[in-house]
Amino acid sequence: MTHRHKTLRALLASTTFAITALAATGAxxxxxxxxxxxxxxxxxxxxxxxxxxxxxxxxxxxxxxxxTAGDVAAVISRIEDMVTQNVDAIVVNVDPSQVSAxxxxxxxAAIPVVGMDAxxxxxxxxxxTSNGYAMAAETSTYVADRIDGEGNVVMFxxxxxxxxxxxxxxxxxxxxNFPDIKVLDxxxxxxxxxxxxxxxxxxxxxxxxxxxxxxxxxxxxxxxxPALGALQAIEAAGRQDEGVxxxxxxxxxxxxxxxxxxxxxxxxxxxxxxGIGAAAADVVSRVLAGDEIKQGVxxxxxxxxxxANATAD
Amino acid sequence: xxxxxxxFATVAPQVNIMLTLLRRYGTLIGFAAxxxxxxxxxxxxxMTARNWLxxxxxxxxxxxxxxxxxxxxVMGDFDLSVGSMASxxxxxxxxxxxxxxxxxxxxxxxLMVGLVGGAINGVLISFIGILPFVxxxxxxxxxxxxxxVVSGGKTISGRVxxxxxxxxxxxxxxxxxxxxxxxTLPNLTLVAIVIVAxxxxxxxxTTFGRRLYAIGGNIEAAHLSGVAVRKLKLIAFAxxxxxxxxAGIMYASRVASANPTQGSSLMLNAIAGVFLGSTFSEHGExxxxxxILGVLIxxxxxxGLTQLSVDSYIRQILVGGIIILAVSTxxxxxxxxx
Numbered sequence: 001m002t003h004r005h006k007t008l009r010a011l012l013a014s015t016t017f018a019i020t021a022l023a024a025t026g027a028x029x030x031x032x033x034x035x036x037x038x039x040x041x042x043x044x045x046x047x048x049x050x051x052x053x054x055x056x057x058x059x060x061x062x063x064x065x066x067x068t069a070g071d072v073a074a075v076i077s078r079i080e081d082m083v084t085q086n087v088d089a090i091v092v093n094v095d096p097s098q099v100s101a102x103x104x105x106x107x108x109a110a111i112p113v114v115g116m117d118a119x120x121x122x123x124x125x126x127x128x129t130s131n132g133y134a135m136a137a138e139t140s141t142y143v144a145d146r147i148d149g150e151g152n153v154v155m156f157x158x159x160x161x162x163x164x165x166x167x168x169x170x171x172x173x174x175x176x177n178f179p180d181i182k183v184l185d186x187x188x189x190x191x192x193x194x195x196x197x198x199x200x201x202x203x204x205x206x207x208x209x210x211x212x213x214x215x216x217x218x219x220x221x222x223x224x225x226p227a228l229g230a231l232q233a234i235e236a237a238g239r240q241d242e243g244v245x246x247x248x249x250x251x252x253x254x255x256x257x258x259x260x261x262x263x264x265x266x267x268x269x270x271x272x273x274x275g276i277g278a279a280a281a282d283v284v285s286r287v288l289a290g291d292e293i294k295q296g297v298x299x300x301x302x303x304x305x306x307x308a309n310a311t312a313d
Numbered sequence: 314x315x316x317x318x319x320x321f322a323t324v325a326p327q328v329n330i331m332l333t334l335l336r337r338y339g340t341l342i343g344f345a346a347x348x349x350x351x352x353x354x355x356x357x358x359x360m361t362a363r364n365w366l367x368x369x370x371x372x373x374x375x376x377x378x379x380x381x382x383x384x385x386x387v388m389g390d391f392d393l394s395v396g397s398m399a400s401x402x403x404x405x406x407x408x409x410x411x412x413x414x415x416x417x418x419x420x421x422x423x424l425m426v427g428l429v430g431g432a433i434n435g436v437l438i439s440f441i442g443i444l445p446f447v448x449x450x451x452x453x454x455x456x457x458x459x460x461x462v463v464s465g466g467k468t469i470s471g472r473v474x475x476x477x478x479x480x481x482x483x484x485x486x487x488x489x490x491x492x493x494x495x496x497t498l499p500n501l502t503l504v505a506i507v508i509v510a511x512x513x514x515x516x517x518x519t520t521f522g523r524r525l526y527a528i529g530g531n532i533e534a535a536h537l538s539g540v541a542v543r544k545l546k547l548i549a550f551a552x553x554x555x556x557x558x559x560a561g562i563m564y565a566s567r568v569a570s571a572n573p574t575q576g577s578s579l580m581l582n583a584i585a586g587v588f589l590g591s592t593f594s595e596h597g598e599x600x601x602x603x604x605i606l607g608v609l610i611x612x613x614x615x616x617g618l619t620q621l622s623v624d625s626y627i628r629q630i631l632v633g634g635i636i637i638l639a640v641s642t643x644x645x646x647x648x649x650x651x
Contacts (some may be wrong), residue, residue, distance in 0.1 A: 081619040082619070085620050159468075
């Protein structure tokens with residue numbers, strides 16, 4: 001029994017030890033910056049968080065990246081914890097109107113909060129992002145031009161996330177401006193698995209419902225994952241030779257590869273994630289230096305990606 | 314293996330007492346160790362009134378869901394649909410605001426959604442006889458789908474949410490100054506305290522509560538001794554649904570918006586809180602005060618590890634490990650004693 005008792009005590013002790021060891025990683029540095037997001041598992045978010053960290057490495061900051069795994073209220077909680085820790089600045093990647101309780105706590109403690117592809121809010125110093133309206137204009141006009149302003153289009157949208165929602169607003173306007181373009185379906189895929197699998201399933205159903213060749217002219221997706229899912233569905237159904245034009249937004253590596261191979265997936269838009277991360281880091285260092293940031297939004301330019309430049313950086 | 318231990322146990326009678334202590338207080342010792350660890354690691358910021366009020370506010374929604382979950386777990390059942398119910402109630406209250414209903418009316422109607430949804434779970438389980446896992450898994454999916462349909466998949470935020478509703482979560486009861494800092498007991502914490510008190514009275518001080526424990530102990534015996542098992546289960550699930558809806562409304566107030574998936578993280582955390590909490594009680598049965606301690610362990614880990622800049626994924630691994638550790642300590646020592 002004594003042996004067993006010791007084992008149990010050792011188990012408890014080792015847990016404490018493990019926590020202590022982990023705590024040791026929080027080494028001290030000059031400026032403490034917290035990056036808080038509920039969306040770290042999304043590839044786009046990963047890119048600019050990494051770019052921010054890279055930019056921060058040159059500045060000798062102690063950057064703490066916190067992912068709340070989809071939980072928006074937890075973002076407020078983590079902002080409050082960072083205010084308790086009295087960090088020098090906080091960077092958030094979430095719709096600011098949903099975390100205003102946390103932003104207010106930071107404001108009360110005079111801790112600046114910078115949005116990184118977040119949304120505009122008076123409680124943010126500024127929001128660094130790509131112009132979602134402009135990106136959607138690039139791909140929706142690409143689609144309209146490629147199908148000569150005529151035919152059925154399937155849209156993949158996600159209105160729950162404001163930066164993606166603005167994209168569909170522009171696409172709706174562009175398609176609505178062509179009397180012969182009909183939006184066959186506006187699909188919101190389940191993104192719990194990343195968005196590809198469910199978009200594929202939804203697209204397969206739409207293909208089954210529209211068996212006539214040419215009955216679907218294009219798929220416009222508000223980001224790349226649904227575009228990739230739609231591409232898989234079209235190829236699996238053996239309908240890749242009908243000339244369905246697919247576009248995405250974000251230019252993730254898988255999308256670039258698909259575009260480079262010359263299939264149905266023809267275009268996407270590259271956000272300059274490195275640029276957003278670097279620009280956010282630049283804003284933070286200006287704020288720490290005491291500068292006043294006048295623009296509510298700092299736009300970082302984007303680029304249309306087609307087969308012509310898909311493999312270039 | 315077990316034989317060897319039981320021989321040890323019979324050899325030394327005082328060992329029995331130690332095992333009882335370990336089983337009854339093992340989790341409490343662990344809880345104290347975690348507190349002490351954070352207190353030492355974060356001497357300036359952890360053990361402050363401000364931080365504890367933050368933690369209480371951060372955990373208030375989970376406390377309400379977990380207190381409600383305790384009601385059905387007392388009977389040996391559980392409710393997987395609480396997260397979707399919370400999301401749906403948040404969406405319901407926000408959608409009702411868009412048609413200009415006053416706050417009290419929108420909140421009452423959203424609570425009714427929870428009561429009705431919970432009662433449907435109760436009917437499926439007690440009158441139709443579907444296993445709680447299957448019944449609440451099905452309603453989880455349905456409620457989640459309903460939340461998407463009602464909201465059109467959108468986040469409802471901005472001007473449609475009345476200022477009075479979102480400022481509730483930011484406000485609180487002023488407790489005066491503490492070392493030069495104004496201390497406020499957050500409204501959300503107050504709501505959680507009231508719910509915990511109500512559930513405590515219900516489970517510990519009423520015949521209703523004792524009957525639920527009787528059902529959890531032996532459902533056949535409870536039935537034979539005249540306990541209206543079906544009716545009680547129906548009421549219990551309706552109460553759990555209502556608390557889930559209340560948590561969803563609190564969540565919507567805190568984030569000043571509603572999103573069809575925002576309650577989804579509550580379900581697993583609530584069940585984890587109840588399981589952790591049940592290791593505090595004498596026979597390992599769920600008790601609402603134990604549940605609160607269980608939820609606090611989860612909240613303190615979140616708060617402390619965040620302040621220590623520990624990777625948020627490591628926290629998930631630790632929480633799982635702590636649940637296994639707590640429950641296995643409790644069950645191993647139980648084996649040893651018998």
